[in-house]
Amino acid sequence: MLTTISKQFRWEMGHRLPFHEGLCRNMHGHSYEAHVILTGHPDAHGMVMDYYDMKGLIQDKIDELDHCFLCDASDTVVLDFLSTHAMKTVIVDVPTTAENIARLLLEHVCAKLPAAHRMTSVRVRVYETEKTYAEVEQHL
Numbered sequence: 848m849l850t851t852i853s854k855q856f857r858w859e860m861g862h863r864l865p866f867h868e869g870l871c872r873n874m875h876g877h878s879y880e881a882h883v884i885l886t887g888h889p890d891a892h893g894m895v896m897d898y899y900d901m902k903g904l905i906q907d908k909i910d911e912l913d914h915c916f917l918c919d920a921s922d923t924v925v926l927d928f929l930s931t932h933a934m935k936t937v938i939v940d941v942p943t944t945a946e947n948i949a950r951l952l953l954e955h956v957c958a959k960l961p962a963a964h965r966m967t968s969v970r971v972r973v974y975e976t977e978k979t980y981a982e983v984e985q986h987l
Contacts, residue, residue: 849967850893851886854901858913862943865922874916874925880974881909881952887966895965904959908952917943945981949973953983960987 861876883905887895915935918925919942929936941947953971960966964987972982 848889849886850889850895851884852895852898852901853882853884854898856881856883856905856909858909860912860915860917862917863922863925864942864944865919865924866942877975879912879948881905881949882970882972882974883952883956884970884972885966886968886970887964890965904956905952908955911937917948919943945973945975945979946983949981949983953985957985957987 857878857880859876859878861874863874864871866872883901885895885901889895915937916925916929918929918936918938920926920938920940926938939947939951941951949971952973953969956969956971960969966987968984968986970982970984972980974980
């Protein structure tokens, strides 16, 4: 029987959407929350994956993003500013939307799954506010 488990992660991060016509064009930040959701076949003990091991799939990426400014590599205005100030920055090759952040986290989790996993799908849900989220899913 397929079983689904989930673990929650939180971090603080700044970003901006330079293409946006509204307020998100400005530098701002969020208290992000991500849910990593694994669906798979339980082992003989009924576990899909130990929650400690689940944390190991993503905690390094959460630590990298926590209290950073996430910057799209094409945002030369902010990159110029950041190059002259010593601030924690992570540069990515996509706009820093919730959808793209969810996708980046999903790719990270999938790459770290053990070779002998029993998962059938992985989902990542990223909350940008308490009322808005983006979710991506990979079937394995």
